[in-house]
Amino acid sequence: MSxxxxxxxxxxxxxxxxxxxxxxxxxxxxTTPGLAVVLVGENPASQVYxxxxxxxxxxxxxxxxxxxxxxxLSEADLLARVDALNQDAGIHGILVQLPLPAHMxxxxxxxxxxxxxxxxxxxxxxxxxxxxxxxxxxxxxxxGCMKMLESIGYDLRGKHAVVIGRSNIVGKPMALMLLQLxxxxxxxxxxxxxxxxxxxxxxLIVAAVGKRNVLTADMVKPGAVVLDVGMNRNDExxxxxxxxxxxxxxxxxxxxxxxxxxxxxxITMLLVNTLEAAERAAG
Ligand code: GUN
Numbered sequence: 001m002s003x004x005x006x007x008x009x010x011x012x013x014x015x016x017x018x019x020x021x022x023x024x025x026x027x028x029x030x031t032t033p034g035l036a037v038v039l040v041g042e043n044p045a046s047q048v049y050x051x052x053x054x055x056x057x058x059x060x061x062x063x064x065x066x067x068x069x070x071x072x073l074s075e076a077d078l079l080a081r082v083d084a085l086n087q088d089a090g091i092h093g094i095l096v097q098l099p100l101p102a103h104m105x106x107x108x109x110x111x112x113x114x115x116x117x118x119x120x121x122x123x124x125x126x127x128x129x130x131x132x133x134x135x136x137x138x139x140x141x142x143x144g145c146m147k148m149l150e151s152i153g154y155d156l157r158g159k160h161a162v163v164i165g166r167s168n169i170v171g172k173p174m175a176l177m178l179l180q181l182x183x184x185x186x187x188x189x190x191x192x193x194x195x196x197x198x199x200x201x202x203x204l205i206v207a208a209v210g211k212r213n214v215l216t217a218d219m220v221k222p223g224a225v226v227l228d229v230g231m232n233r234n235d236e237x238x239x240x241x242x243x244x245x246x247x248x249x250x251x252x253x254x255x256x257x258x259x260x261x262x263x264x265x266x267i268t269m270l271l272v273n274t275l276e277a278a279e280r281a282a283g
Contacts, residue, residue: 001246001249001250002249002250002251003226003248003249003250003251003252003253003254003255004152004253004254004255005254005255005256005257006148006151006152006227006254006255006256006261007257007260007261008144008148008256008257008260008261008262008263008264008265009260009264011147011148011151011265011268012264012265012267012268015147015268015272016056016059016060016268016271019060019061019062019268019271019272019275020059020060020061022275022279023060023061023062023275023278024061026275026278026279026282027061029282030282031278031281031282032061032062032063032090032278033061033062033063033092033093033274033275033277033278033279034062034063034064034065034090034091034092034093034274034278035053035057035062035063035064035065035091035092035093035094035095035119035270035274036064036065036067036085036088036091036093036094036095037050037053037054037064037065037066037067037095037097038067038069038078038081038082038085038094038095038096038097039066039067039068039069039097040068040069040070040071040073040078040096040097040100040101040104041069041070041071041100041101042071043099046097046098046099049097050066050068050097051066052267053095053267053270054066056267056268056270056271057271057274060271060275062271062274062275063090065091067081069081071101073101074103075103075104075105075108075109078096078100078104078109079108079109079112082094082096082109082112082113083112085117086112086113086114086117089281091117092117092119092274092277092278092281093117093118093119093270093273093274093277093278094113094114094117094118094119095119095120095270096109096110096113096120110122110123111123111124115136115137116277116280116281117277118137119137119140119270119273119274119277120137120139120140120270120273121136121137121138121139121140121143121173121273122139122168122169126138126139127168127172127173130173130176130177131176133180137273137276137277138173138177138269138273139169139170139173140265140266140267140268140269140270140273141169141170141174141208141229141262141265141266141269142170142173142174142177142206143177143269143272143273144262144265144266144268144269145174145177145206145227145229145262145265146177146178146181147265147268147269148227148256148261148262148265149204149225149227152225152254154204154225154254156178156181156182156183156204157181157182157183158182158183158184159183159184159203159204160183160184160186160201160202160203160204161175161178161183161184161185161186161202161203161204161205161206162185162186162188162198162199162201162202162204162205162206163175163178163185163186163187163188163205163206163208164188164189164195164199164205164206164207164208164209164214164215164242165188165189165206165207165208165209165210165229166187166189167208170208170229171187171189171206171208172187174206174208175187178204178206183204186198186201186202190209195219196218196219199215199219199220199221200219200220200221201221202220202221202224203221203224203225204224204225204226204227205220205224205225205226205227206227206229207226207227207228207229207230207241207242207243208229208230208242209230209242210230210231210232210242211230211232211242212230212232212234212240212241212242213242213243213244214230214242214243215228215242215243215244215248216244216247216248217244217247217248217250217251220248220251220252221251222251223252223253224251224252224253225252225253225254225255226243226248226252226254226255226256227255227256227261227262228241228242228243228245228255228256228257228258228261228262229241229242229262230242230243230258231258231263239258239259240258241256241257241258241261243255243258245257245258
């Protein structure tokens with residue numbers, strides 16, 4: 001392997017130390033940053049995610065509450081809970097874990113969150129702020145990717161970045177963040193014709209599709225930086241990303257592993273956003 005690893009665990013530890021310091025400073029001024037995590041239903045993956053989010057808050061000196069409701073909760077009752085959390089001065093960030101049960105309109109629920117507490121960055125007001133370059137909360141996963149690039153001193157100006165995936169949570173906001181730092185951005189997706197011809201031109205590739213081996217060594221220009229947002233299982237049941245790590249790490253200059261890459265950064269940026277929300281509320 002010739003590529004340098006971008007270690008998401010190490011970078012997270014560094015950033016979380018800073019979060020803990022800032023949280024302690026805010027506490028001395030009478031404000032404990034607080035995050036409310038709302039989970040509806042029994043999705044096993046979601047249960048693991050929310051538990052990790054709550055644990056990370058505690059470790060960082062943030063207050064967190066987990067509200068777990070049965071899948072039978074009505075949308076009206078969930079909206080009422082979101083409204084109560086909007087009014088709660090001890091809560092600075094609200095996260096409604098997705099996916100929600102099928103009888104709920106997830107976007108409607110997200111729009112009910114006060115944008116000042118939208119630490120997931122999923123509200124249309126947050127998406128709009130990112131689009132026009134105004135202050136707002138950035139979605140945690142692409143924000144974490146930006147921090148990883150910053151950690152290796154990567155200058156995006158004039159670079160060609162190829163984002164594979166166009167989700168509202170990762171692909172689209174990722175493209176906007178890269179554009180804001182003067183990269184030339186190509187967004188690819190399932191209907192893109194000749195993906196390889198595009199990725200071969202890329203200085204930076206972000207793979208965010210949710211499918212194994214979307215990016216293989218023959219698709220990568222030597223020296224490119226590769227960020228792997230994927231979270232999949234291989235045939236042996238082991239966690240793997242969207243990138244053929246063994247092959248691509250022979251060609252890339254820098255690469256993120258799975259696990260231990262972008263994954264831990266997502267929760268770290270949630271803590272950063274929650275702290276930021278609390279600092280803004282405290283004035
Ligand atoms: N489900 C999977 N990832 C996320 C996330 O980052 N935020 C929320 N709210 N739900 C998710």
